[in-house]
Structure formats: C-alpha cells, structure tokens
Amino acid sequence: MQFIDLISQKNRIRTTLLQRIEAIVDHGQYIMGPEVAELESRLAAYTGSRYCVSCSSGTDALLMPLMAKGIGPGDAVITTPFTFIATAEVISLAGATPVFADIAPGTFNIDPDSIAAAVALARERGLNPKALIPVDLFGLPADYDRLEAVAADHGLWILEDAAQSFGATYRNRRAGSFGLAAATSFFPAKPLGCYGDGGAIFTDDEELDVLLRSVRVHGSGVDKYSNDRIGINGRLDSIQAAVLLEKLVIFDEELSSRQRVAEAYSSRLKGRLVVPEIPEGSVSAWAQYSLLASGEEERAAIMDRLRLEGIPSVIYYKIPLHLQKAFAFLGYREGDFPVSEEMSRRVFSLPMHPYLPEEEIGKICSVIASCF
Numbered sequence: 001m002q003f004i005d006l007i008s009q010k011n012r013i014r015t016t017l018l019q020r021i022e023a024i025v026d027h028g029q030y031i032m033g034p035e036v037a038e039l040e041s042r043l044a045a046y047t048g049s050r051y052c053v054s055c056s057s058g059t060d061a062l063l064m065p066l067m068a069k070g071i072g073p074g075d076a077v078i079t080t081p082f083t084f085i086a087t088a089e090v091i092s093l094a095g096a097t098p099v100f101a102d103i104a105p106g107t108f109n110i111d112p113d114s115i116a117a118a119v120a121l122a123r124e125r126g127l128n129p130k131a132l133i134p135v136d137l138f139g140l141p142a143d144y145d146r147l148e149a150v151a152a153d154h155g156l157w158i159l160e161d162a163a164q165s166f167g168a169t170y171r172n173r174r175a176g177s178f179g180l181a182a183a184t185s186f187f188p189a190k191p192l193g194c195y196g197d198g199g200a201i202f203t204d205d206e207e208l209d210v211l212l213r214s215v216r217v218h219g220s221g222v223d224k225y226s227n228d229r230i231g232i233n234g235r236l237d238s239i240q241a242a243v244l245l246e247k248l249v250i251f252d253e254e255l256s257s258r259q260r261v262a263e264a265y266s267s268r269l270k271g272r273l274v275v276p277e278i279p280e281g282s283v284s285a286w287a288q289y290s291l292l293a294s295g296e297e298e299r300a301a302i303m304d305r306l307r308l309e310g311i312p313s314v315i316y317y318k319i320p321l322h323l324q325k326a327f328a329f330l331g332y333r334e335g336d337f338p339v340s341e342e343m344s345r346r347v348f349s350l351p352m353h354p355y356l357p358e359e360e361i362g363k364i365c366s367v368i369a370s371c372f
C-alpha cells in the first residue's frame with residue numbers, strides 16, 4: 001500500500017502530458033518558457049490573487065518575499081514551531097530571527113492568542129517584530145480573520161505558508177490568497193505537485209510582484225546583466241509548469257476524492273482516536289490525514305500494527321522546531337510550547353491520496369480498531 005499514490009494519477013494524465021513535454025523539447029525554452037506564464041495566470045485565477053510568481057520550490061517561495069521586503073538582521077519573524085523546517089529556516093536564511101508562537105490544540109495551526117507573547121519576547125530580546133508566517137498545516141487554512149486582526153495590532157505583515165493547502169478554502173476564499181503574500185509548494189507529494197521541485201508566490205501587491213520577479217532572477221533590473229539587488233536563482237522549469245497545467249485539469253475532482261477519503265476515515269475512527277477538526281467555514285486540501293493517539297505508547301502500538309499489515313504511516317512532526325538541533329542557538333527549552341510538544345508525542349498520519357480505494361480505507365480502519 002502506498003502512503004501517497006502518484007502512479008494512478010500519472011496514468012490519467014500520461015498521454016496529454018507527454019504531448020506537452022514533447023512540445024517543450026522541440027520549442028527549446030526550457031526555463032520560464034510559455035508554459036510558465038500560462039501556469040502563473042491559471043494559478044492566480046484559481047486562488048483569486050492578482051499576481052502569481054512561480055519559482056523553484058516552496059522554500060524559495062517563502063524566502064523570496066522576505067528578501068523582497070528587506071527582512072534581515074535585527075528583525076524577528078513570528079511563526080509556529082509545529083511545521084516543516086523550511087517555514088522557519090527561511091527566516092534564518094534571510095538573516096532574521098525566528099520567534100515561535102504555540103499552536104491551538106484542535107487544528108495544529110498557530111494560535112492567534114499566542115502572538116502577543118511572541119511579539120513581547122522579540123522586543124525583550126531587542127528585535128524588531130516585522131512579519132508573521134502562519135502555516136496551513138496538513139491542508140487546513142489557519143484562522144486568518146483573527147490572525148489579520150492580531151497582526152494589524154502589532155504592525156506585522158503576513159506571509160501565508162500555503163505549501164500544504166493549495167486548493168483549500170477559508171470563508172469562501174482560497175488558500176494562497178491571505179496576507180500580503182502567500183507561498184505554496186509543488187513538491188511531488190503536496191496536493192498539487194509537479195515531477196521535481198517547484199513553488200509559487202501569490203500577492204495582490206503590484207510593487208511586491210515586480211520585486212519578486214527581480215529577486216527570482218538574481219535581482220535583475222532592466223535586463224539579466226544589470227542587477228539592482230541581491231536575489232537568487234529561483235526560476236521554474238517549463239516541463240514542471242506543463243506537469244502542473246495537466247494536473248490542474250483534474251485537481252478539483254481530486255480534492256473531492258480527498259474529502260471523501262477523509263470523511264470515510266473520520267466516520268470509522270472517531271471515538272477511538274481524535275480525528276481532524278475542520279472549523280465551520282473551512283475546507284481542507286487534505287495534504288495529510290493526521291490523528292491523535294492518547295499518548296506515545298498507544299501511537300507506537302498502532303503504527304507497529306499497521307506496519308505489520310503493510311500499511312505505511314508517518315509522524316508529522318516528531319520534533320517541534322524549537323527543540324531541533326538546528327535551532328538550538330535560539331535558546332528555547334522543552335516546555336516552552338506545550339501544545340506543540342504534546343502534539344508531537346501523539347500525532348500520526350495515515351495514507352492519504354485521491355485514489356485510495358474504499359477497501360483499503362476499510363482495511364486500515366479495521367487494523368486500527370484491532371489495537372483497542
């Protein structure tokens with residue numbers, strides 16, 4: 001059994017995709033060719049954003065807005081410790097300091113009530129709090145109405161980490177449309193993935209769009225060899241854009257299938273385990289289907305039993321970022337973010353993809369039931 005099945009999906013798009021790839025091989029514009037421009041306008045329309053700047057990965061999609069906005073030494077950027085390392089890594093790469101704020105227990109997303117304390121801590125350490133990076137973890141958008149209000153109170157701008165939530169909605173708006181800018185990832189295992197690395201940034205801010213396009217190509221000015229600022233090589237390949245264009249055709253149907261899988265899991269597993277809580281007005285993109293066991297021992301027992309039955313399961317995330325060796329220099333200790341720490345001891349994720357058959361869902365749920 002696959003944790004994420006990319007083969008069934010590939011079989012659906014194979015013929016038309018190969019035609020598009022063949023056209024690219026022949027036209028020769030291998031990087032940022034016409035497919036990239038086509039993709040950017042499709043993605044902007046999909047999220048309801050004015051501008052979309054595609055780029056080389058989700059990590060670069062997070063880094064580039066920080067660079068474009070001049071985030072650097074002496075600045076603090078507030079984010080969650082319960083996420084993939086890239087969310088906080090880019091803050092350090094920009095030269096600024098990550099300051100963590102704990103998550104809310106039900107949703108795994110940053111708790112709007114924990115932002116004020118993080119801002120105060122940043123100031124105490126002599127830093128200037130400038131921005132907030134909420135993460136739409138496992139595909140569920142963070143609570144943007146409340147986050148936007150708190151961010152405004154503290155003069156922070158928001159960069160939405162929508163790496164896992166492309167396709168999700170929050171109060172009738174698509175993930176990728178919140179904050180000053182949003183970043184998503186097209187890593188193959190994400191809800192919308194390409195066949196390599198890729199990412200995109202969304203914004204309604206015209207000035208930021210221009211700066212991002214410059215940062216993407218080594219800070220280019222009027223042309224490639226006049227450089228106005230420090231940038232990166234953040235371009236997207238035409239072949240990756242073609243893969244994404246073909247996958248977009250079937251994407252909404254895949255989102256409904258993910259929703260069907262999540263509902264099937266939840267109806268069978270609730271009562272035994274804590275199933276995902278989707279707040280009223282939100283629809284998850286179901287990048288992961290993540291559950292809570294009562295504790296570390298119960299989780300280990302369930303995951304062992306699943307493994308014996310050939311069913312893969314994964315822990316996202318075993319070590320919260322404030323306890324990672326890479327961030328030891330920040331000086332956090334165990335106990336600083338109790339909700340994130342508890343979740344890291346209890347959480348685990350089951351196979352989730354649009355092609356998961358009913359029989360496999362049934363088998364997974366009965367194996368879990370047999371553990372109780």
Ligand SMILES: *Cc1c(COP(=O)(O)O)cnc(C)c1O
Pocket residue numbers: 057058059060083084086087135161163164185186187197198199
């Ligand atoms: C995957 C991911 C990223 C990074 O995306 P890449 O394309 O792998 O660079 C950033 N943040 C979160 C929350 C992610 O899940």
